[in-house]
Amino acid sequence: MTDRTETPETTGTADQSGSSEATWAIELTPEHPPERVADLAAVAEKEGFDVAFTSSHYFNRDPFVVLSRIADATDEIRLGPGVVNPYETHPVKLAAQTATIDEVSDGRAVFGVGAGDRSTLSNLGFERERPLRRVLETFDLARDLWTGETVTHEGTFTARDASLNLEPPSGEIPVYVGAQGPHMLRMSAKHADGVLINAAHPRDLEWAAGELEQGVAERPADRGPFETLAFGAVSVAGDEIDAREAARPPVAFIAGGATEQVLERHDIDREAAAAVSDALERGDLTAAFDRVTPAMIDAFCIAGTTETVADRFEAALTHVDGIVVGSPLGPDLEDAIRRASEALARATDQ
Template identity: 30%
Template sequence: MPVEIGLGLQSDKPAGAYAALAQAAEAHGFDVLTVFGDLMYQPPIFPLLEMARATSRVRLGTACLNPYSLAPYEIAGQLAALDLASHGRAYLGLARGTWLGAVGLAQLRPLTTIEEAAAVVYRLLRGDRDGYPGRVFTLEPGTALRYAVHRSDPPLLIGAWGPQGAALAGRIADEIKVGGSANPDMVPVIRGRVRVGADRAGRDVEDVGIVFGAVTVVDTDGEAARAKARTEVAMYLAVVADLDPTVALPDGLVQRVGALVDEGAHEAAGRLIPDEVLDRFAFSGTPAQVAAQAQTLIDAGVRRVEFGTPHGLTDDGGVDLLGSAVLPLLRR
């Protein structure tokens, strides 16, 4: 199966901005456009529907929705709407979510919750009226969507780093996304974790595509791009650093970076991040540098590389440079 190259977008832009970005991305030859489902940003269905109308080829989806803040029947409805609007180009991303404590949502039984949410979503899309007696989510017999859907089986992506989440993806998903990583050493770790679940379900591990995505900043001024990427990585280093068993961080780095981030000193926090750490958790630098990073992931066996926001020193400029100068290097 050919490797895909995608863009990951934050849902913080005004109406009209997404259509222009999506048209540019499709013209450059990107394969997938993803919108993040991060806490307190606009619901991703808004930019996705705008991008669906403005494009004709790229796949579209959220990475990721969580079943704690959005009920499975609502997830099914949003997925069906996007698939209808895009004429069958939608995929569904599910994950447990992050920072939901800020809005008072406990994340109990995360694996069961994700698995049962997926089961309910796809039962509804299939028109299965037999009901579903889950431990977290249920459907009463006879419960069904009251509108036609374009497809009953849009692809499922699960966002996960850990062994249990990856094994769940191996059992039920089409893709697994490792968000916030550009580290090729993590690819065989994830594949091994996916294999546990795939073997249990009698599936081929190669049937589950591995997706790696991270903050991306590309510019002809490589140092300026890397400086901006350091600031971006500082804001999520504490979340991802402990998830990667292949990275040895300098003692106390996460604590020092976190303290500065808490004070609002993001640039100072970023300056503490060494080059070798930056390259594990972000794509950054000149087009040649970013392409080289992406190629190491492709060589390690990922099926999709996702270049995430902010893309460049400006979003439009970053998308244009990724498309005109990075993508050709990966398609030679």
């Protein structure tokens, strides 16, 4: 893989035509020990990826600990949480943690923030109240803290005379909002540096692009460029069947929580989706995964051989500036990272 120097700071909103300037990003899930995830990030950097996100769920390893290991194992790839939520952790603390990652990585941090998964938050007793406002207030406050300000805030959360005892060396950490619904999409386009669209299919991405366009129309001129990334489940392998089988777990959770509008957009049988959702609620993961249909995999994951995935990447890139290759990646993680890189190279004519 030839050296690729494009980063989220330089790609902006691109021409959305699948050009070689598309951002290549990857999600690394800390379901594995930090050293293992750091090794995977090093492979991703070697294969030309621009950004490595670590997902954040209470049942996995701490994303910021893992990010510190990734910083040690890599030299150029940008890195950050993808995404943290401001309910489990106070926004001031999230700003400090992200600034620390910027410090230990010599200015390579990005801040991926979103409202979090409602069902996961409910497991911990959190109510996801006023999610759009809370996310916006979180990264607005973080930006002020990163510039050395002392802040007092009364809103969806409280902070009084809060400040940080460090300043991120990058000077300005890019903020990416994880978004799926129309209001969060529009807010991200108006206020953030980028968006992580929770979708993989061109139909969903086309719809999201329309919502983002409305937000961009209200974006202040001094905000600078805005980048759109498709944060999609991807499963790539040498064998089509193996890749699609590995996609069942994430697709089950996506299908089980899909809105009526999304199911209708993809002509997904509602009873089939309800069967997946019911099995998940019972905690019967095996049954949930078994109930995933081929149509669900097609709608909610980019799965298949390198060639198939390259074609799907190319289709997605007509609507976005880049791709986040998300979990599960594939049945063999190192092989999947290399294949995803090859597929992105084909999709972007590189």
